[in-house]
Amino acid sequence: MTRFAANITMLFTEVPMLSRPGLAQEAGFDGVEVLFPHDIPAADWKRALLGLPVVLMNTHPGDWSAGERGFAAVPEAVPAFRDSFLRSADLANALDVPRLHVMAGVARGPEAEQVYRENLAWAAATAPDLTLTIEPLNHEDMPGYFLADFDQAARILDDVGLPRIGLQFDLWHAARIHGRAETVWDRHKDRVAHVQVAGFPTRAEPGGGGVDLTRLCREVDALDKGLWVGAEYRPAAATVKGLGWLAALKARDRAIG
Template sequence: MPRFAANLTMLFTEVPSLHRPDLAAQAGFDGAEILFPYDHSETEWEKALAGLPLALINTPPGNWSAGDRGFAAVPGEEERFRSGFLRAASLASRLGAKRVHVMAGVARGPQAEQTYRENLTWAVHQAPDLGLTIEPINSDDMPGYFLNDFDQAARILEDLNAPQIGLQFDVWHAARIHGNASAVWASHRERVSHVQIAGFPSRNEPGGGGFDLPALCAELDAADRDIWVSGEYRPARATVHGLMWLQALKSRHRKIGD
């Protein structure tokens, strides 16, 4: 079955960020993902993770409060994107992160798409051994975000033809964008290299919303696809009191390699 990661940006926020990896391990998660691990040094994160596998980090977003959401598709910000990407790639190498999510940023139009393609191609050549992901994000949660449709993402991936870049499938965003996350999965599953789950429409604990999580795990299990499934949601209460979904999914399936 897939390995399960805790999104330490959204889960276990009852404690400071450097204490969250330990809680995730105690709760039964196989690893972690951290959206923006740039608020502490590499050494601090290395010590905090203490061997807990790191599934994914994001490229630096820029000034979040000012509206920045990454720069990969933002014309004129190529240098900011490239310096941020190199920083993320270096951190991923140091911490053993399996993949880096390349944030597209707020942009529109043909020039933005050209910039996005050029920057992704550049990133592949800069870090040929690092897995990269791109993630469509719904326009209600992130207005103006360039990559906001799974069909758009699939078209770009097909044109780039770079196996190193995979699709990041977030159940929440798939449902918000297209209405039916199951249909999105059925259409694009072969391109997916990282999965994020949450309840819909609440974005609380995973489950409901018409998406069959046990079936997804069974499918990954049958295909021996080594894909992380990350809980990226807003806990309705203290994180540890809402992990029945994790216990249920882990009890149904074997781990890859077992």
């Protein structure tokens, strides 16, 4: 059965952050994702989670207001990358988060790619209990971000060649970058370590845009890799009013199982 996680940075924003895991659990989600949980102590998170697993978080991005978007591919920021990675890995371990998305940052060129590969290898050796993910982000939403193409990501993963570093397949970004998210999925699904869904072209509730969510979930299950499907979208109204997609997919699982 497909396991669904609510991205509580984007969902249930009607209430404070630490109140969101409870709402996610009530809504039928099996776990949560958090983009940047770093400024809340682990003890507070543990009380708020009510036993719900955090299945994915990001490395600390640095000063977001100053334009920083992580450091893994930024040649002049290797010390900053290592500091941010260690901070993030410590929190992930404290909360039993199995997957850590390593943010590449704003950079370009061959030197950036070389540094990116080296930093990914260092991170995998430094945190052997974590699965690391890399995620292409489209340049309209994230101008200048180094990793902005799924084929580029696949090539880097193949070059690094470490099984605990995988692709984070975000349906929204795949569609924005390449036009057809299903084509990207078909080409790269064997590299995927985490899945995220949203509607296209609005990034509201999942559905539309030529993507068959039932097929996607069926293939996620068939890969038999313990993957999660994260709901990372901007609700069109109150979050709980737009969860028909979740109910429908869970009903499919009950009918099959």
